[in-house]
Amino acid sequence: MRKCTMCHTKKALSEFWKLSGDRGLRSWCIGCCKLWKAQHKSPSDTPGTLSRFKTATWARINGRTVNGSCPQTRSLSAAAYIRKGVRLEMTKADFFSWCDRNAAAFYELVTRGETPSIDRRESRGHYAVDNLRLLSWRENGRLGGVANGRRLRKPIVATDGPGAIIHRFPSAKEAQRNGFNQGAICNCARGGKHSYKGLFWKFEGNAP
Numbered sequence: 001m002r003k004c005t006m007c008h009t010k011k012a013l014s015e016f017w018k019l020s021g022d023r024g025l026r027s028w029c030i031g032c033c034k035l036w037k038a039q040h041k042s043p044s045d046t047p048g049t050l051s052r053f054k055t056a057t058w059a060r061i062n063g064r065t066v067n068g069s070c071p072q073t074r075s076l077s078a079a080a081y082i083r084k085g086v087r088l089e090m091t092k093a094d095f096f097s098w099c100d101r102n103a104a105a106f107y108e109l110v111t112r113g114e115t116p117s118i119d120r121r122e123s124r125g126h127y128a129v130d131n132l133r134l135l136s137w138r139e140n141g142r143l144g145g146v147a148n149g150r151r152l153r154k155p156i157v158a159t160d161g162p163g164a165i166i167h168r169f170p171s172a173k174e175a176q177r178n179g180f181n182q183g184a185i186c187n188c189a190r191g192g193k194h195s196y197k198g199l200f201w202k203f204e205g206n207a208p
C-alpha cells in the first residue's frame with residue numbers, strides 16, 4: 001500500500017503509475033494524476049469530443065464525491081460537494097453509456113459554441129445516471145438553484161466578516177446589473193469560493 005500525497009488515500013501499488021526509468025512510483029495516484037490532467041488541458045488541446053468529455057468529467061466526479069476514487073479535499077470547489085456528502089452512485093460504464101445516449105445533445109451544444117457540462121437535476125441528489133442532464137457550462141454556472149427543471153430566482157445577500165448585511169439583491173442576475181459578477185457570486189453561494197470582493201455571498205434563507 002502507498003499513500004497518495006494528493007488525496008491522502010492509501011491505495012494498492014497498482015494504483016500508481018511508474019516514473020520513467022528506475023525511479024519508482026509517482027507520489028499521486030492514477031486518479032489524481034488523471035484529474036489534474038483533465039483540469040489543466042489548455043483550450044487548444046480540447047477539441048469538443050465526447051471521449052475527452054467522458055474521461056475528464058468522470059475524473060472530476062470522482063474528485064468531488066465522498067466515495068469517489070480520489071476526493072479532492074484540498075480543492076475548494078470539490079470540497080464543497082464533499083462536505084454536502086454528494087455520492088457517486090453509478091459505475092464508469094453506466095456513465096459512459098449515458099454519455100453515448102446523449103451524444104446528439106452533446107454535439108448540439110458544441111456546435112452552438114457552448115461547453116457541455118454535467119448537472120444534477122436534483123441538486124440534493126447524487127451522481128446517478130437518472131439524476132444527470134447535460135447543460136452548457138455557462139448555463140450550469142448561472143443557475144444558483146434548480147428545482148424540477150425550473151429555474152429559481154434566489155435572493156442573494158452579501159455580508160462582511162462580522163456578518164453585517166452589506167448588499168441584498170433579488171437574484172444574482174440583479175447583482176450583476178449592479179457591477180458584480182454573477183458567476184463569482186453563485187460560486188461563492190454554492191461554497192466553491194470562500195469570498196468575492198471581500199464579501200461573503202449566500203442565497204438568502206440558506207443556512208450559512
Ligand SMILES: [Zn+2]
Pocket residue numbers: 004005006007008009028029030031032070
Ligand atoms: Zn490520489
